[in-house]
Structures are given as C-alpha cells and as structure tokens.
Amino acid sequence: MERLRGRLSKSRSALGQGLLGLLGAGDLDEDSWQDVEDTLLLADLGAATTTEIVERLRTEMATRAVRTSADARALLREVLIDTLGADTDRAVRALPHTGPEGRKQPAVVLVAGVNGTGKTTTTGKLARVLVAQGRQVLLGAADTFRAAAAEQLQTWSERVGAEVVRGKEGADPASVAFDAVKRGIDSGVDAVLVDTAGRLHTKTGLMDELGKVKRVVEKQAEVDEVLLVLDATTGQNGLAQARVFSEVVDVTGIALTKLDGTAKGGIVFQVQRELGVPVKLVGLGEGPDDLAPFEPSAFVDALLD
Numbered sequence: 556m557e558r559l560r561g562r563l564s565k566s567r568s569a570l571g572q573g574l575l576g577l578l579g580a581g582d583l584d585e586d587s588w589q590d591v592e593d594t595l596l597l598a599d600l601g602a603a604t605t606t607e608i609v610e611r612l613r614t615e616m617a618t619r620a621v622r623t624s625a626d627a628r629a630l631l632r633e634v635l636i637d638t639l640g641a642d643t644d645r646a647v648r649a650l651p652h653t654g655p656e657g658r659k660q661p662a663v664v665l666v667a668g669v670n671g672t673g674k675t676t677t678t679g680k681l682a683r684v685l686v687a688q689g690r691q692v693l694l695g696a697a698d699t700f701r702a703a704a705a706e707q708l709q710t711w712s713e714r715v716g717a718e719v720v721r722g723k724e725g726a727d728p729a730s731v732a733f734d735a736v737k738r739g740i741d742s743g744v745d746a747v748l749v750d751t752a753g754r755l756h757t758k759t760g761l762m763d764e765l766g767k768v769k770r771v772v773e774k775q776a777e778v779d780e781v782l783l784v785l786d787a788t789t790g791q792n793g794l795a796q797a798r799v800f801s802e803v804v805d806v807t808g809i810a811l812t813k814l815d816g817t818a819k820g821g822i823v824f825q826v827q828r829e830l831g832v833p834v835k836l837v838g839l840g841e842g843p844d845d846l847a848p849f850e851p852s853a854f855v856d857a858l859l860d
C-alpha cells in the first residue's frame with residue numbers, strides 16, 4: 556500500500572488531493588464544480604467518465620449534506636471505486652487446466668500491445684509474479700520484428716527463472732508462438748506467456764499477425780488470456796489502440812503500464828469505463844517487482860491518502 560501510494564504520488568497530488576481540496580470545502584459554487592471537472596479532465600478521465608462522476612458527486616453532495624472533509628473523502632472514495640467497477644473479475648487466468656484432449660494444459664497467455672508500451676517488460680514481470688507463486692513458466696519470444704525483444708526476454712527469463720523459446724530474427728511470430736506452446740505442453744509447465752509482435756500499421760496487418768498467432772496457438776491449446784498492454788502516458792492514443800486490438804482479438808484484460816511518474820493516472824477510470832475490458836495489472840516502474848494486480852479500492856485509497 557505504501558509502495559503503491561509512493562508510485563502514484565504524481566496522480567495523488569494532481570487528482571486525489573486536488574479533488575479532496577475542492578470537495579472538502581463543502582457547499583460548492585459553479586466555479587468550484589468547474590474546477591472539479593477540470594481536475595478530472597486534466598488527470599485523463601475523459602469527458603464521458605468526468606461528466607458521470609461530477610453528476611453523481613453533485614447529487615450525492617446535495618442529498619447527503621456533506622459537511623466535513625471526512626464526509627467528502629468517504630463520498631469521493633465510494634464514487635471512484637464504483638466507477639472502477641469493484642465486482643469485475645480481475646484475476647489473470649494463469650492456472651493450468653485440462654485441455655481439449657483431457658491432458659493437463661498449461662495456461663496460455665498472449666501479451667499484445669504496440670511497441671514501446673512495455674509489452675516485453677510486462678511479460679517478464681508477470682513471469683516473475685507467477686514463479687514467485689511456485690509455478691513453472693515458459694516464455695515465448697514471438698516479437699520477432701523488434702530486434703532486441705527476444706534478447707530482452709531472454710534476460711528476463713534468466714532473471715526470473717523461466718525457460719524461453721526464441722525464434723530467429725524475422726521468423727514468423729506465429730511459428731515461434733506455436734513452438735513455445737508445444738514445448739510448454741510437452742514439458743508440463745503451468746503457464747506459457749507469449750510476447751507477441753507489436754506492429755500496428757493497419758488493422759488488416761494486425762489481424763494477419765496477432766490474429767494468426769492466436770489461431771495457430773489454438774490448434775494445440777486454448778488461449779486463456781489475451782492481455783493488452785497500454786501505456787498510461789499516451790492518453791487517447793492508448794484507448795484508440797485498444798479499440799483496434801479488440802476488433803482483431805478477444806482482449807480479456809488490460810495491463811496499464813507507466814503509472815509511476817505520470818499525473819494522468821485517471822486514464823485507469825476511462826479505460827475501465829469505455830473499453831468494457833477489466834484492467835487486471837498495473838505497471839509501476841521498470842524493476843522486476845513493479846507490476847501489481849489492479850485492485851480498485853487499493854488504487855483509490857492510494858490516490859486519496
């Protein structure tokens with residue numbers, strides 16, 4: 556909790572403290588409501604989510620007769636947690652299960668996203684989390700377009716104690732993904748995490764690459780999770796990327812990276828509200844332990860405390 560709070564310090568001062576300062580004064584005039592709206596917009600909550608939150612706060616402030624800053628904090632906490640949808644299932648599906656032929660099948664997780672968002676780093680960090688839970692993990696380096704990606708994943712594999720399957724540079728990403736999953740099944744690991752290629756020039760191009768990776772993997776195993784990695788600092792651009800990916804594959808969860816060092820942590824709310832896919836993981840730094848499961852109440856508390 557302390558750690559999350561520390562990593563979110565920029566968003567905490569811009570968003571959390573900003574809102575608490577405005578609402579804690581009680582009895583807000585139109586200018587102050589405008590300031591509330593601006594604070595939400597500046598933190599990247601987006602127009603629709605901002606309007607929704609402001610309307611709810613206005614109604615509740617009036618009906619509940621919020622007087623003290625403690626009342627304001629409790630109300631804000633409730634509204635923000637509700638906006639994130641506390642009930643959504645956010646567990647990453649990384650447990651082995653019985654496959655189509657009645658054999659134990661490793662959980663298969665495809666990690667997708669545009670280059671630079673933190674895809675390879677997130678794959679490595681997720682492996683670390685699973686290995687720390689006592690699971691055997693195999694990494695598939697199917698991002699064969701970015702020259703350094705396989706090398707980077709190899710380094711992660713050594714760091715976290717997970718085997719890695721690599722293809723030659725420029726090899727077909729789908730064939731590397733297929734080989735990785737095959738090796739995972741044959742060696743009986745618990746989870747195979749596949750770092751996929753992150754080129755997004757056209758929707759058709761993406762469909763050819765990522766869609767093919769998924770189809771080819773599905774020839775031998777179920778895909779349990781398609782995690783889309785989004786960079787929190789890219790705002791609307793990130794949301795646009797997510798929409799394109801969702802049209803191509805069934806995205807089951809979002810990993811939102813680089814929340815440390817940005818005052819625009821409000822993007823979490825927008826992603827959650829507008830994409831209809833749960834945020835499952837948050838990236839809070841470049842280190843191996845800087846990936847956390849996303850928990851709405853802990854996140855909101857870190858913003859407000």
Ligand code: GDP
Nearest residue numbers: 670671672673674675676812813838839840841
């Ligand atoms: P990819 O091209 O999407 O595979 O991106 P990389 O995994 O290579 O990451 C791009 C850069 O972002 C690297 O310098 C990472 O260390 C950095 N990065 C990834 N996740 C985070 C994060 O949560 N916080 C911060 N501050 N940097 C991150």
